[in-house]
Amino acid sequence: MTRSSRTISRRSFVRSAVAIGGASALSACLDRESGDADAPPRGVDAGGLEELPERQHAWTAAQRTDEHGNPLVPEHHVTLHFSYIGGSPTDEERTQVETAFETLERAYARSNEGLLFTVGYGPTYFDRFDESLPEHVDLPEPTALAPIETPEFDSYDAMFHLASDRGSVVLSAEEALTGELESINGVDVEATLEGVLEAEERRTGFTGAGLPAENQDGVRGIPNSEPVSEDAPMFMGFKSGFKKNQASEDRVTIQEGPFAEGTTTHLSRIRLSLDQWYEQDSRTIRERKMFCPAHAEEGKIEGAGDNLGDSSQLGDCPAHTLEDAREYGTVGHSQKSARARENDEPIILRRDFNSTDDDEAGLHFLSHQRRIEDFVKTREAMNGTDVAEQSAIGARTNNGILQYMTVRRRANYLVPPRRHRSLPTPRPK
Template sequence: MDRPDRGISRRAFVRSAVAIGGASALSACLQREATEDVPQATLAPDELPDRQHAWNEFLATDDHGNDLPPEHHLLLGLEYVGDGPADATDEREQLEAAFRTLERAYKRGNDGLAFTMAYGPAYFDRFDDELTGVDLPEPTPLTPLEDPQLDEYDALLHLASDYGHVTLSVEEALKGELEELNGIDVEGTFDGVFEVADRRTGFIGRGLPADNQSGVAGIPDDEPVPEDAPMFMGFKSGFKKTQASEDRVTIQDGPFAGGTTLHLSKLQLHLNQWYSQDSRGQRVAKMFSPSHAADDLVEGAGHNLGDSSHVTEVGEDAADDARNVGTVGHAQKTARAREEGEPIILRRDFDSTDDDRAATHFLSLQRSIDNFVKTREAMTGTDLNEGSVGARTNNGILQYLTVRSRANYLVPPRPLRTLPAPNPT
């Protein structure tokens, strides 16, 4: 990456730089992105919400009030370098100084930085005490059709920004490679506490998948992803009325009240048939519902739908559609996993071209991992296998993805985000 390839768009180049990582990638990224517009924090760390996952009030929105996630994402799988429980006071102070550096260096939100620090079952297994107030199971395969890698990292740091160089700068600062971050002195690092065992990158936003589809395995060579699509499968997601609120996914009681749980899956995409053989109507029917296709409800990527995908109206028709139409929609099935009419998970997923393969990092927040499992069971639709609807065929989008990994984490509230004990009380 000594010099930018002039044949690559700026957005595609930045995506490539984030995926590569390191000092040279950061330097190249800084040459292609405007850096003078990245604001420092407007709130002191102590003025930020106690919920780490409280992003929505700081995010940009579209004309319909849908939250727009940051464009660039970086996931760091972390291993604690100590032998036993992570209970050293000086380590906690070191990490808290690092996180407060980030919070002072960047305004919270799209044009600055949003981040969460989460901990997995492997981290809490280091302690003699049991994790209190939260059920955090080890990840497992959720269908007989999958054989995923089950991640066992101690922690997961999720970084997100509209600027790729922000995520790269934060990564370098936490590794101890930068003394200053956006004009703020770096006061803490991961050195001697965590090592980066895995890094995963991705992006989401109108036009980004089209910019990044060239030469990617899992996508036809004629580059069919529509220009207005925010994700590789060609349609918008994350409608306000199909997302759980941050209140709904927040743990209400116990020592970790104010936190949430996080599930992370890597889904490899197989879109050759999706774009080369399936018609536009078939894609709409499989992504939304047969009624959406029959009534021509979706224009382009679906931005015309406003703040709702309008699948709650057809969720109860899933069995009839399976029996009579021979197809059920992905969103139609998933809409059945609601409580009192409301969604129970908050999706913050994004696409990826790590290893030059099209994939989605499916990241969801929920009050308990059971809520994710319930939603996944509805999406799998085993109860709908009738006629031409099989375990995968014509059953939403199941045949177009393979689950490569799964992981579960606890996202503690901010006061407990640095090496929490399993029973903080």
């Protein structure tokens, strides 16, 4: 029996509704989620807005965790990409946009069950001003970061990331921002983005154990054998986002100047091609390529890797990268990436998620970091160019998971502190 002939699960139905978007999808999603015991938790009243964190990216304390204390990113995601309509933002426009954001905060609690969101601005947005960004704010134009990639570069003015365990919440927030709803979760929509920011593109995705398996049928890049296991939170079959493999929110937060308490976001749209991954590579080879050869030889990983606890337990694997390349002809993705640590701590905070946009298996790689150069450093370590040059393995073959990924688009954004999130100048007071 194929998955398409089975009764579609609630989670899979909601995922599909989020991917479609619009009023009809929201109505269907609300109907399917109506069996939930409770309505989405309400946010703060108007008087409580000032008590919310200045850091837009301060999600960790609001997120659910698993049994090992690993934060669980919400299940459903939408990124909205906008162009600013006018020439130079006015105070009236800033008030309108801020009121729209505050509507979301009054409607939904900052939690997985409510709504978590960030608002970022790209280099194109800041180019319209005579002033430049402060020197310590690192917001370069996106570039290709490996010899093997030829991505297109986004030039949107703004990007909003909406996330919730409830698909109806992210859809309601989207519809409210774009002027399609008069109220959300019992709160009147007092302002929208209409006339100020024009929606150009939306991307969607999901994460969570079982969701990739429920949504793999008929997706390009996934073998017809439906190979993704039921316990896997990601299409490649293994757990990611271990607590100790992630930078802390403090580490990725800008420390000085008008954008102190803000961060930067890098967003890549990646196509996955997993036919060889599942049909030719054995489980042992997949473990070597995702983690490191030692994990495979020692049998450390059970299932998707939940047994590893709050870290991928790499130990000395990063130090043995070149040695493993020569001995096994293989190095691991996690093994290479861990070489970008500073003081034995990661330098980027990942909040990426699976995607079936355009009916193809994909990954929206979203990371926060204090400076974009921290992401670049991590990506260069993942590329393993030095390993390929100094060992018997090729630039792509058996070099982690590079050969299964094609970077289609890249973008960089500055995520201001909450006080400056609405159409900021480069040097806000």
